[in-house]
Amino acid sequence: MRDMNMTRRRAGQLVMGASAFVMLGGCALRPGRVSAAVPGVGPVQPDSYKDGLLRSTPEAQGVSSDAILAFLADVESAGLELHSFMLMRNRHVVAEGWWWPYSPGRIHMTHSLTKSVTAVAAGLAIDEGRFGFDDKVVSFFPEYVPADASENMRAMTVRNLLTMQCGHDVETSGSVWRPIDTPWAAEFFKIPVVHQPGTHFQYTSAASFMLSAIVSRTTGESMADYLTPRFFEPMGIDRWHWDSSPAGVSPGGNGLTWNTAASIKLGAVHADGGTWNGHRVLSEKWVREATTEQTPGDADGAYGYQWWMGPGKAYLALGLFSQMSIVFPEHNAVLALFSAIKGSKKIKPYIWKHFPAAFVADTLPADPGAVALQRRTAGLRLLPPLHPASLAAPAGISGKRLAVQTNDQGVEWLSFDFVGDRCTYRMRDAHGEHEITAGFGEYLEQDTSMTGNRLHHEYRPPSQRVVAGARWTSPQTLEMTWQFVETAFRDTLVCTFASDGVTVDRSVNLNSAEERLPTLMARID
Structure with missing residues (x-):
């Protein structure tokens, strides 16, 4: 993709x-x-990425270090998995941290946080006169509109897409359309428009996709290309990638992957009314309308133009598994998070508990808590340390292709190669051969084509970055951890060896659908 x-x-x-x-x-x-040992595989390397942002101590910008520490402590006590955070006030980053192996330069899938970037493109295009709020959606794609289209469908406007009031009765997740290889704009017009547009809120990625499709239809380029000179480059957003739908349209509701610095820049340009480093990027009028309530929304809160409203005057870009860029406009502050948390309602109480309360004054006296905060964030770690293998691989297994019994994953064979302090797992399915090399003594970083779409919200990129480690939990049981470090996903493989073969159980830390695949059973011939 x-x-x-x-x-x-x-x-x-x-x-x-x-x-x-x-x-x-x-x-x-x-x-x-x-x-030198295994081509394409190596230990995790340090990150030297420079994001161009200003830094300051929390207290110099009137932020309490103790409050930030308390927030991190609450999140940890609740067992919630953060991958990174950045906190900015007055255009200065005052606190930041990455849970290893995540790091500043790494990109991370944003999921529906993408919608707020799509709003940027829509706002720019509207201000350029490419289309208007009241333009009918059917007018852009007459070739896909059914002959018997309902009056509700024909009445739907761009404004209805922006506010998630397009008249749909059910949500269309990105995972529904990703496996489809026909134009998604055509799929959009197959969805019944049950309600009169503008009268019913239904959060759906289908609406955001159509905004992207309209930008593409009116500008002649993908939304990703349209935004490059207008937003990405002026904002110094230099590490990103956007999936493409079958017709070359950027998925507006998802598909954007970028780093934490980009998320905080997205919030910061809105916090400053559309300007960045003294240059206007977005119109002040657009920012004001996009980030104020346009509809009461639903149980998750009120909604603007592809932005959620928070307590007080806060507003946020929000993606599946709790990817966030939260703006506190009254305090000129932004908090950006990448996470693996199923349900943002689990972390929101801790955010609202500590922010904006952490923004105490214009400045504060120096505080020893700032040193404690630096020490805390310098030692953040997600994956536990590994230890050299203390057990030998079962005899007669290494290097052999093991035929896999008929299964619903289409896996034909698999193999284990044990070389030194590493294990390479290979398997073949309908999409080809895939492999991941895991280290026993250290995690190994590499690119892999290992299939994971069923466990990964139906994403199937041709290549993805993984950090892999292995350990023996018993003489017969090998456990591998695959952290897909440009996503929220972490897969665990439990491989149980017997005299006549091996069973493989694969699960994931979180997903929108199944979290465990049926057991694969392979035999030694």
């Missing part, structure tokens, strides 16, 4: 780092890492 529309640049030069890129004809191609 990747459209290779991602760049990694700094000071006009391509940055070659832990996920190296080669630029050819404007496209970014990602080769694997190189290690």
